[in-house]
Structure formats: structure tokens, C-alpha cells
């Protein structure tokens with residue numbers, strides 16, 4: 001038994017060594033000779049729950065002097081997420097993307113693009129509601145449908161990292177996150193990119209904090225033009241001034257709950273059906289499915305849910321076992337696309 005434990009330890013030490021060797025190799029092969037790269041990768045064991053980010057939490061300071069973590073919320077949104085990815089790629093560096101489930105359903109290919117570039121995929125709820133203003137049941141539902149929707153889009157398990165919309169963190173939901181072995185990320189440095197369209201403004205807001213604070217979790221939004229336009233210059237300057245980027249990854253992926261997987265899968269399927277119908281010219285299908293009816297039909301009726309869930313349960317082996325009666329599935333109400341984006345993205 002002792003021998004076995006020893007072997008396990010040396011095994012994980014070997015893995016850590018090979019990981020750091022990989023990161024050095026990645027930097028060495030970077031086409032950009034003045035890239036910021038990834039100075040180190042921190043593997044977070046989120047079991048039992050973790051809290052990071054000095055704005056709200058004092059526990060769990062991950063960083064040393066000169067080290068920063070890049071985080072992007074609210075996406076993906078192709079036209080800006082792509083620009084952010086390009087800037088990160090040119091510096092051979094890695095970030096964490098806290099995605100909104102609804103955005104993932106709208107563009108699952110973009111989720112995969114972020115994932116396959118090696119960035120950490122994390123959750124930012126299903127529809128960016130302020131959980132402070134929701135019952136615990138509904139708030140938990142927002143978190144769970146977000147996890148399932150992003151996970152299905154990624155076609156891979158995702159990290160147990162979570163950020164509250166508007167950084168609004170009710171105590172009950174912090175406790176819930178802990179019960180689900182999630183690492184909750186607040187922030188240290190805010191780009192305030194949603195308040196401006198100017199990349200220059202975001203650049204100076206960020207750089208002044210980088211120089212004065214000298215470490216921290218940085219908050220950007222990859223749905224903001226200002227951030228998309230500023231990212232290259234921010235990384236260029238940080239590299240020139242000797243600052244470092246640290247990549248956070250999770251030891252284990254987040255588990256999902258079957259009934260939310262079922263609901264998220266239905267939403268993904270519906271979106272694909274509508275997209276296919278549009279691609280082949282719509283016609284009768286489009287006429288027959290005005291937004292109101294289209295979206296309503298994506299909600300799994302509670303009478304059907306039991307049957308679907310038990311069917312799905314048979315299929316899924318890695319689903320998170322839980323008493324789900326205490327969690328409400330979000331009601332997907334029809335809302336014009338432009339409206340919800342505008343209403344949602346007023347803040348963090």
C-alpha cells in the first residue's frame with residue numbers, strides 16, 4: 001500500500017514535470033520571439049469549493065508578484081472573441097473564458113474554437129441573471145443549465161470554475177458552489193470595458209492597475225469591442241515590462257446533472273434545427289416557427305421530464321448524482337435576440 005502511494009506521488013510529480021516541460025516547449029516554439037507566453041500553469045483542486053479574487057474574497061491568493069490571470073466573461077461572441085483569441089495566440093498565452101450558456105448555444109462552434117486553442121472553459125450561468133434577485137432554487141438552475149449548455153457545446157468536460165454575473169454572490173449560492181466542488185472566481189483588476197468603446201481607454205485602465213497592483217485576476221469581456229481592440233497592445237506592453245501570465249486549469253472537470261443535460265441538449269438541438277432550416281431556405285418551416293413558438297417548444301414539459309431523464313440516466317455514466325428536486329430548471333421565455341443581449345450586458 002505504501003509502495004503504491006509512493007508510485008502515485010512520483011507519477012503525479014512526473015506529470016507536473018512533463019507539464020512544465022510542455023509549457024517551456026510551447027514558448028520555445030512560439031513564432032513571436034517577444035511573446036509573453038505562460039510563465040506557469042496552476043492546477044486547482046476545487047474539491048470542497050474554492051474562492052479566488054481579492055475584490056470579494058481574501059482566501060486563496062494564487063499569485064506572486066508580477067503574475068496575472070486573464071479572464072474573459074459573457075461570450076463567446078464570434079466577432080470579438082476571435083480577435084481576443086488572435087491576440088492570445090500571437091503571444092502564445094492562455095486565458096480562462098467564463099461563458100454564458102445562452103451564448104454557447106447560439107454559437108457552439110466558437111466554444112470549440114476557444115477550447116481547442118487550449119484555454120480554460122468556465123461557467124457564467126445560463127442567461128446572466130443577477131442571482132441575488134433569484135430564489136436559491138432558480139439561482140441553482142441558472143448555474144446548472146449554464147454548465148450543461150457550455151459543456152455540450154464544448155463536446156468535452158469543462159472546468160468547475162464559476163463567476164457570478166455582476167459579481168453578485170449570495171451566501172446560499174457560495175455554499176451551493178462549494179457543495180458542487182466549484183472554484184468561484186471574483187476579480188482583482190477590472191478593465192471596465194463595458195463602459196467604453198475605446199480600446200485606448202481599456203488599455204490605460206488596465207495598464208495603470210497592472211503597474212500599481214503588480215498581480216491579480218484581470219476581468220475582460222470578449223463581447224466588447226474595446227477589449228477586442230486593446231488585447232494585443234496590452235499583452236505587448238505587459239511582456240515588454242516583464243509581467244507574467246499564469247494559466248489556471250482544474251484538476252477535475254465539473255460534473256453535470258442529468259435533467260439539465262437533457263434540457264441543454266434540447267436547446268442545442270432546437271437551435272441546430274432552426275439554423276439548418278434557415279440554411280436551406282426556410283420557407284414553410286420558418287413561417288411555421290415564429291420565435292415565440294420555436295423557443296417555447298424547447299422547454300421540456302415537466303410531465304415528459306421524468307421519462308426523458310430516466311432514459312438519459314441510463315446513457316450517462318459520469319453525470320453528477322444529486323437530489324435535483326431542490327433546483328428549478330430555468331423557464332426559457334421567448335425574447336427577441338437583440339433585446340436580451342442589450343439587457344444583459346450592462347455590467348460584469
Ligand SMILES: [Zn+2]
Nearest residue numbers: 073074165348
Ligand atoms: Zn458577466
